[in-house]
Amino acid sequence: MTADGEQKVEDAFTIQESDCCGNGCTNCILDNKPKPSQRALLAGKRNIILKYTRFRLLQRDSHKGDDQVLFLHFAADSDEKDDCVLDIPPGHHVMLRIGSLLRPYSPYWTDFASKEFKILVKLQPDGPMSKNLAAMQLNDRLEFRGPIGNYQHDPAVTxxxxxxxxxxxxxxxxxxxxxxxxxxxxxxxxxxxxxxxxxxxxxxxxxxxxxxxxxxxxxxxxxxxxxxxxxxxxxxxxxxxxxxxxxxxxxxxxxxxxxxxxxxxxxxxxxxxxxxxxxxxxxxxxxxxxxxxxxxxxxxxxxxxxxxxx
Ligand SMILES: Cc1cc2nc3c(=O)[nH]c(=O)nc-3n(C[C@H](O)[C@H](O)[C@H](O)COP(=O)(O)OP(=O)(O)OC[C@H]3O[C@@H](n4cnc5c(N)ncnc54)[C@H](O)[C@@H]3O)c2cc1C
Known part of the structure; x- marks a missing residue:
């Protein structure tokens, strides 16, 4: 990789004060900087979500009997490069950005190769991000970044x-x-x-x-x-x-x-x-x-x- 290429990769990982959503999350992005994924490196690919990336809404369903609870299914935009995978390890969340508004969400399903993930969202009355999410239509694009967190599980330890x-x-x-x-x-x-x-x-x-x-x-x-x-x-x-x-x-x-x-x-x-x-x-x-x-x-x-x- 050229020095210029390395600089670009480094820039993608740079975290500034303004990357924090300000909600006092236990695992704040400022202390849990998204790191290159070992799994992606082994596959010889890049983790697409390390920098803010556009994801397309593939499916949207509400919970039976409660239209304030949404199941949202996203896929990396088809414009995004093919040399990438999506790695969001269990116990990690992603940051959603709309303009300067930032909110964290925790996927319950992810797919490494197809670069898709799903989140369950409870809309909060008068919440700014909730208003945006409630108005979302299929194929709308949103920007996410991550993974953020510190949970690790070693299967060798019972x-x-x-x-x-x-x-x-x-x-x-x-x-x-x-x-x-x-x-x-x-x-x-x-x-x-x-x-x-x-x-x-x-x-x-x-x-x-x-x-x-x-x-x-x-x-x-x-x-x-x-x-x-x-x-x-x-x-x-x-x-x-x-x-x-x-x-x-x-x-x-x-x-x-x-x-x-x-x-x-x-x-x-x-x-x-x-x-x-x-x-x-x-x-x-x-x-x-x-x-x-x-x-x-x-x-x-x-x-x-x-x-x-x-
Ligand atoms: C690490 C992390 C992961 C998260 N993952 C998810 C997720 O997967 N799905 C999801 O729906 N939300 C999740 N949240 C909450 C989410 O980030 C937003 O706060 C939520 O969607 C409301 O955003 P908003 O801008 O609409 O309203 P806000 O301005 O954030 O909140 C509006 C009002 O609702 C209250 N509120 C916000 N969230 C909750 C809550 N969870 N329970 C009770 N009251 C609340 C706030 O205190 C405020 O009074 C997560 C939060 C954190 C810290």
């Missing part, structure tokens, strides 16, 4: 991995789970604790049931605001454990709790007799990460250096 996910933030945790379950040599176990107001807002239920076929995966759904119209549940203010309607709406092997995930409940998942390095991953907004972080690390006996906030 672990007990506790993943606590809140609402749409379950999305990036699917990649973390898939990474472990799809590797037959990985002996780590996963406890996936999913917090949502009700079953209707538990996203990717089918995917969780697929995961449940593996020996090393367990999940539990915490849905404190699940509510049917029966007299007993109306009096209680939420469905009760014996509720017939609730039973009917559950799928085979689905475990549901009708209260919040609290300290004593967390302890019930600790399983101290199971060996392995204990790792805790918390995916949710900053309020949830704060509320859960310390209590969960204590209840599950996880050392602070093995706690990851996505």
């Amino acid at each position: 672990k007990c991995i506790f993943i606590i996910a809140q609402g749409v933030a379950i999305a990036p945790t699917l990649l973390l789970v898939g990474q472990v379950l799809e590797n037959e040599d990985d002996m780590s176990r996963i406890w996936h604790l999913v917090c949502s107001p009700d079953l209707q807002h538990v996203y990717f239920r089918d995917q969780l049931l697929e995961f449940a076929k593996y020996w090393n995966y367990r999940s539990c759904l915490y849905v404190p605001h699940q509510q049917c119209g029966s007299a007993a549940c109306l009096v209680a203010g939420h469905c009760i454990q014996e509720c017939d309607e609730l039973r009917r709406s559950l799928r085979y092997k689905e475990r549901v709790c009708l209260h919040r995930l609290d300290a004593s409940e967390l302890e019930s998942h600790a399983n101290p007799a199971i060996p392995g390095l204990r790792v805790l991953i918390i995916a949710g907004d900053s309020g949830f990460q704060q509320a859960m972080g310390e209590a969960a690390a204590r209840a599950l006996a996880v050392a602070q250096e093995n706690v990851y906030l996505l």
Whole structure:
């Protein structure tokens, strides 16, 4: 490569104060500069998303019963070069830029060769980026950059991995789970604790049931605001454990709790007799990460250096 070429590559990685979205993200781009991808280098290609790149909206669907929650599928613009791949490792996010407006999003599916990824977005009332995303039409282009994050998983080290996910933030945790379950040599176990107001807002239920076929995966759904119209549940203010309607709406092997995930409940998942390095991953907004972080690390006996906030 010429000196000029090297300078251009270096410029693409340069991070300035203005690259930060200003939302106080735990894994801020200023501390987690996007790095060249080892996987891309091995394939003799460049990771296309290292610098801001245009992606085309291929598909847009709303969540059943909630048009404020969108599943968006993007592909690198066909103008973008063929000597590239897309590498967004599990646990990493990307930055979306529209003019000077920046917001991070966490893919739940990516494809290395076709340079595509999917995100799940909850539109926030009066949110500036939400307004832009709500107006998007198929084939519109948006610019993304990344990957940003510091999560790393070594399959050679057997672990007990506790993943606590809140609402749409379950999305990036699917990649973390898939990474472990799809590797037959990985002996780590996963406890996936999913917090949502009700079953209707538990996203990717089918995917969780697929995961449940593996020996090393367990999940539990915490849905404190699940509510049917029966007299007993109306009096209680939420469905009760014996509720017939609730039973009917559950799928085979689905475990549901009708209260919040609290300290004593967390302890019930600790399983101290199971060996392995204990790792805790918390995916949710900053309020949830704060509320859960310390209590969960204590209840599950996880050392602070093995706690990851996505
Ligand atoms: C690392 C990271 C990854 C993220 N990944 C995703 C993702 O995959 N999907 C997604 O929908 N969002 C994700 N977010 C949030 C996202 O970046 C935006 O904040 C969100 O889309 C709203 O942007 P906005 O400009 O419309 O509104 P903002 O101006 O950002 O927010 C409007 C209002 O909504 C509140 N708010 C913003 N986000 C949330 C939230 N998640 N829960 C509760 N209140 C909130 C804000 O505090 C504010 O009061 C992520 C955030 C971080 C830090």
